[in-house]
Amino acid sequence: MTNKKHQNAGGQAMLSGDFGESFIAHLLAKKGVYVVRASTVGFDLFAIDSKGGLLPKNKMIGISVKARIAQSHRAFAPTIPMGSEKIKSAMKTWRVGAYMGVVIGSEGKMDAFLVPFRSLGKLRGKAKRADVLAASELYANKSDIVIKLF
Known part of the structure; x- marks a missing residue:
């Protein structure tokens, strides 16, 4: 028997993922970056x-996007699994640099960030797992490695 509270969780995750990808692509395009959606x-x-304004100039960059959209009124600061092994493999396959795009939303607030993949390890916060990103570290941005897009 399915818990009615969570019966649409998969659909919501898929929709927030599609939204996150489109939102990051839109924000980058508004800043003059050429972007193509390509699910690989x-x-x-x-x-x-x-122009080299946000990303390394004239270099192809692969971006993995993670979106976390809260359905409640409370503050939402999750840890986000990075999928490092998939990204490392894709970097070799495509011979590109990598960034992580992150969209975090809760009622009345939306934020979007871009972080170089090589710097993600510095943003684990207090998480015990190695392959996660702490959303709170994106907001703190103590090392100036996080690009806030929105």
Whole structure:
């Protein structure tokens, strides 16, 4: 028997994932970055910044997007699994650099971040697992490695 409270959880996750990918692509495009959505193992988007304003100039970058949208009124600061092995494999396959795009939303608030994959280990916070990103570290941005898009 399915718990009615969570019966649509998979659908909500899929919708928030699609929204996150589209939102990150839109924000990057508004900043002059060329973006294409391409669902591959490890990456959701590929981007080239011809001006070098946000990303390395004229380099193809693969972006893995994670979205966490809260359905309640409370503050929402999750840990987010990174999927490092898939991203590392995709980097080799596509011969590109990698970034993680993160969209976090709760009622009345939406934030979007971009972080170089090589720097994600610095954003674990107090999490015990190695392959997670602490959302609270995105907001703290103590090392200036996080790009806040929105």
